[in-house]
Amino acid sequence: MRQPAAIVAAVLSLLLVSCSSPEPVDLGAGGSGNLVAAIAGEPDQLDPQKTTAYFSFEVLENVFDTLVAPDENLEMRPALAESWETSPDGLTWTFRLRDGVTWHDGSPFTADDVVYSYRRIMDEKLANVDKFSAVTDVSAPDPSTVVISVKQPTPNLLTNLGGFKGMAIVQRENVESGEIATRPVGTGPFSFESQKSGDSINLKANPDYWGGAPKIDGVTFRFISQPSTALSALQAGEVDWTDSVPTQRVDQLASDDSVNLSQIPSNDYWYLALNEAREPWSDPRVRQAIAYGIDRDAIVQSTSYGTAVGNQLAIPEGNPWYTPYDTYSYDIEKAKSLLAQAGASPRTLDMLVTSEYPETVTAAQVIADNLKPLGITVNIRTVDFATWLDEQNKGNFDMLMMGWLGNIDPDDFYYAQHHTDGSSNAQKFSNPDVDRLLDTGRIEIDRDKRKADYAEAATIIADQVSYIYLYNPSVIQAWSTGLSGYDARRDRAIRFKDAVLADSGE
Amino acid sequence: MASVPTHPVARFLARRLAYSAVVLVGVLIVVFALVHLVPGDPVRIALGTRYTPEAYEALRSASGLDRPLVEQFFGYIGSALTGNLGVSFRNGDPVTTILLDRLPATASLAVVGILLALLIALPAGIWAALHEGKISDAIVRITSQFGVSVPDFWMGILLIALFATTLGWLPTSGYRPLFVDPGGWLRHVILPALTVAMVAAAIMTRYIRAAVLEVAATGYVRTARSKGLPPRVVTFRHTVRNALVPILTITGIQLATILSGVIVVEVVFAWPGLGRLVFNSVESRDYPVIQGAVLLIAVLFLLINLLVDMLYAVVDPRIRLS
Numbered sequence: 082m083r084q085p086a087a088i089v090a091a092v093l094s095l096l097l098v099s100c101s102s103p104e105p106v107d108l109g110a111g112g113s114g115n116l117v118a119a120i121a122g123e124p125d126q127l128d129p130q131k132t133t134a135y136f137s138f139e140v141l142e143n144v145f146d147t148l149v150a151p152d153e154n155l156e157m158r159p160a161l162a163e164s165w166e167t168s169p170d171g172l173t174w175t176f177r178l179r180d181g182v183t184w185h186d187g188s189p190f191t192a193d194d195v196v197y198s199y200r201r202i203m204d205e206k207l208a209n210v211d212k213f214s215a216v217t218d219v220s221a222p223d224p225s226t227v228v229i230s231v232k233q234p235t236p237n238l239l240t241n242l243g244g245f246k247g248m249a250i251v252q253r254e255n256v257e258s259g260e261i262a263t264r265p266v267g268t269g270p271f272s273f274e275s276q277k278s279g280d281s282i283n284l285k286a287n288p289d290y291w292g293g294a295p296k297i298d299g300v301t302f303r304f305i306s307q308p309s310t311a312l313s314a315l316q317a318g319e320v321d322w323t324d325s326v327p328t329q330r331v332d333q334l335a336s337d338d339s340v341n342l343s344q345i346p347s348n349d350y351w352y353l354a355l356n357e358a359r360e361p362w363s364d365p366r367v368r369q370a371i372a373y374g375i376d377r378d379a380i381v382q383s384t385s386y387g388t389a390v391g392n393q394l395a396i397p398e399g400n401p402w403y404t405p406y407d408t409y410s411y412d413i414e415k416a417k418s419l420l421a422q423a424g425a426s427p428r429t430l431d432m433l434v435t436s437e438y439p440e441t442v443t444a445a446q447v448i449a450d451n452l453k454p455l456g457i458t459v460n461i462r463t464v465d466f467a468t469w470l471d472e473q474n475k476g477n478f479d480m481l482m483m484g485w486l487g488n489i490d491p492d493d494f495y496y497a498q499h500h501t502d503g504s505s506n507a508q509k510f511s512n513p514d515v516d517r518l519l520d521t522g523r524i525e526i527d528r529d530k531r532k533a534d535y536a537e538a539a540t541i542i543a544d545q546v547s548y549i550y551l552y553n554p555s556v557i558q559a560w561s562t563g564l565s566g567y568d569a570r571r572d573r574a575i576r577f578k579d580a581v582l583a584d585s586g587e
Numbered sequence: 588m589a590s591v592p593t594h595p596v597a598r599f600l601a602r603r604l605a606y607s608a609v610v611l612v613g614v615l616i617v618v619f620a621l622v623h624l625v626p627g628d629p630v631r632i633a634l635g636t637r638y639t640p641e642a643y644e645a646l647r648s649a650s651g652l653d654r655p656l657v658e659q660f661f662g663y664i665g666s667a668l669t670g671n672l673g674v675s676f677r678n679g680d681p682v683t684t685i686l687l688d689r690l691p692a693t694a695s696l697a698v699v700g701i702l703l704a705l706l707i708a709l710p711a712g713i714w715a716a717l718h719e720g721k722i723s724d725a726i727v728r729i730t731s732q733f734g735v736s737v738p739d740f741w742m743g744i745l746l747i748a749l750f751a752t753t754l755g756w757l758p759t760s761g762y763r764p765l766f767v768d769p770g771g772w773l774r775h776v777i778l779p780a781l782t783v784a785m786v787a788a789a790i791m792t793r794y795i796r797a798a799v800l801e802v803a804a805t806g807y808v809r810t811a812r813s814k815g816l817p818p819r820v821v822t823f824r825h826t827v828r829n830a831l832v833p834i835l836t837i838t839g840i841q842l843a844t845i846l847s848g849v850i851v852v853e854v855v856f857a858w859p860g861l862g863r864l865v866f867n868s869v870e871s872r873d874y875p876v877i878q879g880a881v882l883l884i885a886v887l888f889l890l891i892n893l894l895v896d897m898l899y900a901v902v903d904p905r906i907r908l909s
Binding site: 122123125126206262263277278279280281303304305306307309310313314316317319467 | 641677678679680685688689692740744747748751752755758759760761762854855856857858859860863864867871872
């Protein structure tokens, strides 16, 4: 029995030694001047044109550039392109590229890289190929000029090219070597340094960045999926920033001076859609009855602890494309009378939701309760997301709940969803006025006219209940008081290029 | 067939090895069948929103799912036995590399966790058995009931709140490799290992108490006592020594349980181990990684069982000689 006792003593003394060291916890890899950001999951891969995971984009936002990029009001500003002009007929766009831009490996960035990147998306039909639906040709007449030809005037071309890092300019060599998925080379403010599987990714500041060298040494993205752990790490000073914040603690954090909390409505939105190919949901009055029959405030409260903002249209207030609309209220009597007018008395409603998006399951429970007084029994059908997509595409549902994420231009918000020929019109909505307005909006160059078109279309969509819009979730992020030069954005882009860290000597 | 080993220990081990091999074949069949048993088309499910007919065909042929079933089966067994477990659906990395990347973190957690658990459970279990029916026995039993009942994620969150956020003694989460940064490794491993150890220790304490009680009731212990041997000698040489076999068994089971991925604890502590890998792979339907991880866990289970069997023979001459 001597030996085990000795081992026990050794382990004990090790524990004591390590517990009693009072110095601040060592942050490990990366420079000591690195900003440490806790994100909620690990990127699946680091090829910006191929990944669909938000965790990847949180990292890649800082590594890659697009031709143009959205400012904080989501207006497109110069990025790799310094300036651009449109031909009088609106069919040719000419982009002048910034001089002296280099890739992280030191090689020069040229117009050929832009052509290669866009051709790759079009030729390989990558996930973002629909952003080029109007584009007929991309060419590089000289190393600092890119010409894009379109088949019709395309007012949202800039948003399509710059609104989303999936349209990043990538390096041919990096793609062809196959390294882009694990060792990406970009032109952005930080270069990829290393990844520890399941643990973290390190980025290093790019001293030659065209927008000026970052003021921090680099960024370490740690993968902390448990929100309470991420918050504890922030409070303990181990991380400087996180978006893995438990929503039930937002109120408490808002009054906590030791962390900065940001909560702004995003451009994302959640909605309900009724299957208009099925009776009795084909009658707009029946759909309106459901719109009056649900308690939107209760749904907001239960899905997000009140952090989301209720909205009866898709686009949140403060956005340049916002249209005010508040026709519906929680009014059971009105709902009953609409059902009576339509001569419909639905007994059951098959509601399709997915556990992949838990808010849909939670909201379904509230809705089931809301619709009871109307004599409607809601059968909540919870399936995995792949099955959900299949059922949606087959039209096998009475009602479903889902969200759209990351839209900027109004065409993104409405065309695919509500045009008769829209690719995401699973609810089979069809309205000639909406079709005409959406077709016009696509090619309308005059911005005020375009805004009026979309306001009218959106109003009809809500009046005729193609979607029952529910709410815009908030972008919730928290960071230490030592971090400045950073702000949360409504498009959820995480940009650390201007971040400054106060001396972490405390 | 080589000659049958004649030494009893060798024969014992040979039987155990053969048994493990049979189990391994069974595991391989189950792991292979996994992809074919899940409802729906695994390739379609893995692609999710990224689905296009081209991507579907590419992934289907890359993963070999377009070949005949029998060919796939022998192909899988053949490459699995040579250490090739295919590539991840997510990013094309070899599954073997991914698993080996994650093994050290989980092994650290398991070894430190089981040591801490033994440190708690051995004295507590023996103490409770020697004071059976007394108040200290009741305290140990109630505490262990408590330890079994408290969910591990809750325990983890409480430990983080106390030792990391409030006292600032230890980091909240994360991992450092032992051979790169030993001090960092130890500081990071303590809280997750303690969480794992609390649950394991609670279970082990009850087993150890029962095992010691059983031995203490036997005639030779009474004889030893009546011979006037000092209580310490009776306890350790006669009682605990004879209770070692069941103690080894429960320790082996607990070690294997921790190694097979304490998913929740790894998620709470952002620990880059096998449990979190399985969790993420299930979320993203990365079948090759799930298959590989299940296989690795099964092999670890078999190895630990084999080790425990060998230790039986070391601590108990009756097993070695019979």
